[in-house]
Amino acid sequence: MNTRSAFIAIVGCPNVGKSSILNRLLGAKIAIVSPKPQTTRTRIMGVLTEDNIQLVFTDTPGYHKPHNKLDEKMGKAISEGIHSMDACMLVVEPDSKIQPAEEELIKRFKRENIPAVLVINKIDTVADKESLMKVIFDYSQLYNFESIIPVSALDGNGMDALLTELKNLSFESEHLFPDDTLTDQPEKVIAAEYIREKLLRSLDKEIPHGTAVAIESFKERDDGSNIIDIDAVIYCERDSHKGIIIGKNGAMLKKISTRARIDMERFFDCKINLHCWVKVKEDWRNREALIHNFGLD
DSSP, X not given: OOOEEEEEEEEESTTSSHHHHHHHXXXXXXXXXXXXXXXXXXXXXXXXXXXXXXEEEEEOOOOOOOOSHHHHHHHHHHHHHHHTOSEEEEEEOXXXXXXXXXXXXXXXXXXXXXXXXEEEOOGGXXXXXXXXXXXXXXXXXXXXXXXXXXXXXXXXTTHHHHHHHHHTTOEEOOOSSXXXXXBSOOHHHHHHXXXXXXXXXXXXXXXXXXXXXXXXXXXXXXXXXXXXXXXXXXXXXXXXXXXXXXXXXXXXXXHHHHHXXXXXXXXXXXXXXXXXXXXXXXXXXXXXXXXXXXXXX
16 A cells, blocks of 8 residues: 655644644644634644555644744744645634735745645634635635635534545655654653643733743653653743742642643643742743743744
8 A cells, every 4th residue: 555645734823723723633632722822832743644644734833923033933933834845724714804924824835836725714603604605715816725624623523524635635655754653742842832831821911922831850750650750940031920820829830730730641641740830031032042942943
């Protein structure tokens, strides 16, 4: 049986559900999600192998105007992601006008002459299904998409049809990853991202976007207990933010840590002993060395 593969970038504006679609396709949570924009900061690779077809997905940060050096790094990740892929998946929402950032992404598709699938997510939020036809028409005037698939990453509607279309983009090639590979993300990165997701979901306004998480220690006990000890440091930009993250009598930090630990135990399939601390690194999003240290290049 001949093997087939394709590298596919998932692109779009912030908060359209790119990571949710990736997780739904893989059947596992490798990319964090939250209602806040710019949740994804770096390129995250997910691998799906079914029968003879291997699809390698790259979840990119939401495309937006940069406000600091970290945003510039995120924009670079998107550009490189499109350039190096076999195909792209443009994720949009069903009830909004075409965004300038989406028009820019489509211009890049044209420059690269790259096959692309348009994915209209969140159709579960649309009461008037006829309005979808206008969305489909408007986008189809901008680019000759391989297909246009309405889906809901929330309830799974349309995801089987999307997967079929994505498989059609594959071509005869060796599988570049072992067939049981799920992601290229190191365990430390996955653990850090689970903590950052809980920061995004638990804190208001700009505070969570000014946080980064570093895993200082990740060790599996050698006594056969199936327990992993994880020490993590949450970095924020101001002393006042540190107090909010910790909360009264440590309540907020405990809440964040507990919720992250539950997700980690589900993913790693073992008991997790998680300890979190909070430290201040002022204006770290504009400091190249710190961006590099946090693995956000």
